[in-house]
Amino acid sequence: MTLPTALPLILSPEVAEAHAKGAPIVALESTIITHGMPFPQNVETARLVESEVRAHGATPATIAILDRQIHVGLTDPQLDALGQATNVAKLSRADLAACLAAGGTGATTVAATMICAHLAGIKVFATGGIGGVHRGAETSFDISADLRELAETPVTVVAAGAKAILDLPKTLEYLETLGVPVIAYGQDDFPAFWSRSSGLKSPLRMDSAAAIAAAHLMRGRLGLPGGQLVANPIPPDAEIPRAEIMPHIDVALAEAASKDIAAKAVTPFLLQRIYELTQGRSLTANIALVLSNARLAAAIATELGRSR
Numbered sequence: 087m088t089l090p091t092a093l094p095l096i097l098s099p100e101v102a103e104a105h106a107k108g109a110p111i112v113a114l115e116s117t118i119i120t121h122g123m124p125f126p127q128n129v130e131t132a133r134l135v136e137s138e139v140r141a142h143g144a145t146p147a148t149i150a151i152l153d154r155q156i157h158v159g160l161t162d163p164q165l166d167a168l169g170q171a172t173n174v175a176k177l178s179r180a181d182l183a184a185c186l187a188a189g190g191t192g193a194t195t196v197a198a199t200m201i202c203a204h205l206a207g208i209k210v211f212a213t214g215g216i217g218g219v220h221r222g223a224e225t226s227f228d229i230s231a232d233l234r235e236l237a238e239t240p241v242t243v244v245a246a247g248a249k250a251i252l253d254l255p256k257t258l259e260y261l262e263t264l265g266v267p268v269i270a271y272g273q274d275d276f277p278a279f280w281s282r283s284s285g286l287k288s289p290l291r292m293d294s295a296a297a298i299a300a301a302h303l304m305r306g307r308l309g310l311p312g313g314q315l316v317a318n319p320i321p322p323d324a325e326i327p328r329a330e331i332m333p334h335i336d337v338a339l340a341e342a343a344s345k346d347i348a349a350k351a352v353t354p355f356l357l358q359r360i361y362e363l364t365q366g367r368s369l370t371a372n373i374a375l376v377l378s379n380a381r382l383a384a385a386i387a388t389e390l391g392r393s394r
Contacts, residue, residue, distance in 0.1 A: 093205055094186055097147075098159025104145035105207065110387035112139045112380065113158075113203035113211040113241070116150040119165070120174040120193035121354050122214075123369065129169035131373055138377045139212070142384035149202045151177060151185050151192035158206045168193070176350055178231045196243065197235035200313065204239050209302065209390055211243050212383035214376045215279040216315065218248040218257030220352065221339065228349070229260065237264035237312040242302045244383040246375040247277040247284065247317045250328075251335055251356045254284045262289065267305075267314045269298060271382060277319040280371045281328040288317060295382065299389035318382050324374035326367060334363040 097105060104111050114135060119128045136146035147159045150168055157164065168174070168191070175185050177192040179201060185192040194202060196216050203211050217230025236243065248257045258276060261268055270276055270288030278284035292298050298316055305314070319325075338359035347355050360368045 094155045095202075095205055096155045096157050097206065098157070098161055100145055101147045101159035101206075108391065110144040110384065110391045111147050111208045111210075112144045112383045112387050113199055113206075113208045114139070114146055114148040114380075115196060115199040115211075115213050116148055116160075116168065116193040117176055117195050118214060118376070119148075119150075119169050120171065121176055122357065122372075125169045129165055131376070132165060132169070134373070135212070135376055135380050138380040139384050142381050142388075144384035144387045146380075147203070147206070147208060149194050149199050151175075151182070151190070151194070154186055154189045156186070156202050156205065158202060158208070179235060180231065196232040196245075197230075200235050200239045200241045200243065203241050209241060210383050210387040211241050212376070212379040213243060213245050214372055214379070215247060215249040216243065216245045217353070218252040218254070219260055221251075221253045223253060223256060226348070228352075233257070233260055233264060233266070236261065236266045236315055239313055240302075240306065240311065241313040242298065242316060242386060243313060244316045244318055244379045244386065246279050246320050246379060248279070249353065250279040250281060250284075250331060251339065251353070251360075254278060254286060258286060258289070261315065264312070265310075266312060267301065269301070269314060269316050271298070271316055271318045273319055275319075277317050278328060279375070280320060280326040280331050280368060282319040282322065282325050283328065285328065292316075295385035296389045298386050299393055302386075302390065303393055316382065316386070318375075318379050320371060320375040321378050324371050326364065326371050331360075331364070331368070334360050334368075337363060
């Protein structure tokens with residue numbers, strides 16, 4: 087694939103080399119760096135995830151907005167600088183173009199990462215968990231743009247399900263309405279981020295990276311828009327069972343409501359409070375699931391390359 091020269095798009099040397107060779111590439115988001123963890127743990131985790139992608143045969147492409155350009159793949163100095171930057175915008179579809187035009191620094195959410203990955207010709211993206219329908223959405227109408235992006239942008243997203251702080255039944259229902267394939271990897275249940283099971287059955291199940299890659303390619307042949315959500319359960323030795331994590335989630339949700347925390351501030355607040363309530367265990371689990379998703383994404387990207 088030849089990239090349009092008019093795009094404000096810069097590939098890192100590593101990603102450019104992989105692109106030129108037609109080698110497998112896995113996109114990675116940057117909000118986990120700027121809004122998910124403190125420095126230096128955020129940069130250390132980002133490097134761990136990149137290393138995991140490399141170790142499983144693919145090239146990592148962490149995506150961020152710097153100096154009016156979409157950077158697909160970050161150099162070590164760029165990653166260090168982003169990890170310590172302040173006033174970094176958390177970008178989704180609605181504000182991606184505005185940040186680029188204004189020259190701001192931006193970290194990409196699931197939706198924005200999908201858009202940028204597609205512009206760069208990258209088919210597979212590994213993240214922690216997608217956004218979804220928030221609890222109380224019947225009155226707040228708070229639904230993540232990630233869901234609509236999955237219906238429009240042809241990127242396969244590997245996540246540990248949707249974040250457990252969300253309304254998971256409504257999230258699955260909305261994804262079905264949008265026509266997004268939801269594929270549980272290696273099990274029938276839809277995972278719930280820190281927990282291997284949400285208690286909900288996944289619409290689809292696949293047991294190999296090859297099957298997931300084949301489904302991605304078939305959607306393209308059929309002319310179906312959008313991507314796929316691959317729900318990869320957290321490794322068993324890292325999970326926090328649902329019965330254990332749910333009371334902490336309920337406490338954090340109640341605190342957010344009492345403080346009138348809303349919109350983009352909700353998820354960072356909830357994740358921080360759950361980290362505190364679990365005495366750091368939620369963060370350990372988060373790192374383990376992101377690494378697991380990176381491994382599976384690398385395998386899917388490799389299979390896509392073989393199929394093409």
